[in-house]
Amino acid sequence: MQQKTISNSRKTVYFGILLFGVVSLMGDVVYEGSRGIVPSYLGFLGATEIIVGLVGGLGDFLGNAMRLVSGFLADTTRAYWLFIFLGYCLIVSIPFLGFSISLEVAVILVLLERLGKAFRAPSRDTVLSVIGKDVGAGKAFGIHEVLDQIGAIIGPLMVAVLMLFTSNSYNFTFSFLFLPFLVLLAALAYTYKRISSKTVITEQPRMKEEKEKLSKPFYIYTFAVLLNAVGLITFTLILYKASKILQPTEQWIVPLIYLLIQGVDAPMALVAGYAYDKFGIGVLVMPFLLSLFPSLLTIIGAELSTLVAAAIVFGLVLGMQESIYRAAVSELTPISSRGTAYGIFNTAYGIGFLISGAVYGLLMELKPPFILIIFYVLLTQITATASLLNVRSKLKRHK
Numbered sequence: 001m002q003q004k005t006i007s008n009s010r011k012t013v014y015f016g017i018l019l020f021g022v023v024s025l026m027g028d029v030v031y032e033g034s035r036g037i038v039p040s041y042l043g044f045l046g047a048t049e050i051i052v053g054l055v056g057g058l059g060d061f062l063g064n065a066m067r068l069v070s071g072f073l074a075d076t077t078r079a080y081w082l083f084i085f086l087g088y089c090l091i092v093s094i095p096f097l098g099f100s101i102s103l104e105v106a107v108i109l110v111l112l113e114r115l116g117k118a119f120r121a122p123s124r125d126t127v128l129s130v131i132g133k134d135v136g137a138g139k140a141f142g143i144h145e146v147l148d149q150i151g152a153i154i155g156p157l158m159v160a161v162l163m164l165f166t167s168n169s170y171n172f173t174f175s176f177l178f179l180p181f182l183v184l185l186a187a188l189a190y191t192y193k194r195i196s197s198k199t200v201i202t203e204q205p206r207m208k209e210e211k212e213k214l215s216k217p218f219y220i221y222t223f224a225v226l227l228n229a230v231g232l233i234t235f236t237l238i239l240y241k242a243s244k245i246l247q248p249t250e251q252w253i254v255p256l257i258y259l260l261i262q263g264v265d266a267p268m269a270l271v272a273g274y275a276y277d278k279f280g281i282g283v284l285v286m287p288f289l290l291s292l293f294p295s296l297l298t299i300i301g302a303e304l305s306t307l308v309a310a311a312i313v314f315g316l317v318l319g320m321q322e323s324i325y326r327a328a329v330s331e332l333t334p335i336s337s338r339g340t341a342y343g344i345f346n347t348a349y350g351i352g353f354l355i356s357g358a359v360y361g362l363l364m365e366l367k368p369p370f371i372l373i374i375f376y377v378l379l380t381q382i383t384a385t386a387s388l389l390n391v392r393s394k395l396k397r398h399k
Contacts, residue, residue: 016131017144025147025151028150032155032156035258039052042055057234057353064347064353067343068346074339078137083123088185090113091116095174111114126339141327142272156259156262160259163251214333214344218332222344227358229349230359231356233295240259269323272320273323273324276324287321288388292375299364311381329341
């Protein structure tokens, strides 16, 4: 009888993870689908490499930095579901890109969607970590990421088809995304109805916990991830460079390159999640070292094939970033302050991509000697890896 109860409990846990995955799937159909054409759309509106890099980096910065505020507020108010709903509703800014008439308006809408992700992500990750605590954080985040990436594959593919059959009409393609957005709202409402009662976090922080809640290894790990992001070129610039190589009538190919990134991302997330649960934080050495290649390939790439190779490696890194990077935070922090921890972690992550977008956008426009680019990439990633190994050694001593 006890074994049957445990089995039913595990089924309930996986059902909750799957529901959250479906919500993220529909969200990705909208905003990940759009991200495949946003760089080329900004270029169409007159943006240069530096502007595209800054918009991409600033979007990631705002979308991550605001997680510190939303994570703290979520922990303080315990209103995790309120922030989840608010964040997903702001995805509506993407379909409104179909009505934008200037570069400035488009930039505002792109950044607004990123802010929406900032509102929902810490609360979603906290609730997901609570749901998945009995099956392993790596598995929970890995399964969620796989479903998330199914949407990230459907979205760019749908956008590519729409671009192809509408003679690369950005306005129609963005406007069409209102339909999956409405499905997203319905899926989110159903998920809340089914599992909200099972995700009530009642644990209150004690005074002792408030003093010790975020340990030194957590901050070292966060610094390592920041450096990793600083040295990794953003996908926005990979896609922007591809759009400049392609002819105006071939712009529908750009979201297919983004589709390739997501296609590699999905299986890697699941594999990395299981590897993390078995081998621990040391698994993160792999994405740190792989992060050397997308930046170098994009900078030197003069042909589409080189950029495709950069996109594939970037997808491998992304799959691990979005699964085991988050899982490591849950291992290094207590549940009572985990929303705040995810906020701090993602703020640092966003700062890294803001710097990356600005630096690589500038490098692509100025074209300095390649040896300087190699030095920059090696310095950031080797320092990041050394910091990560320091965290791993501290965790081993603690155990």
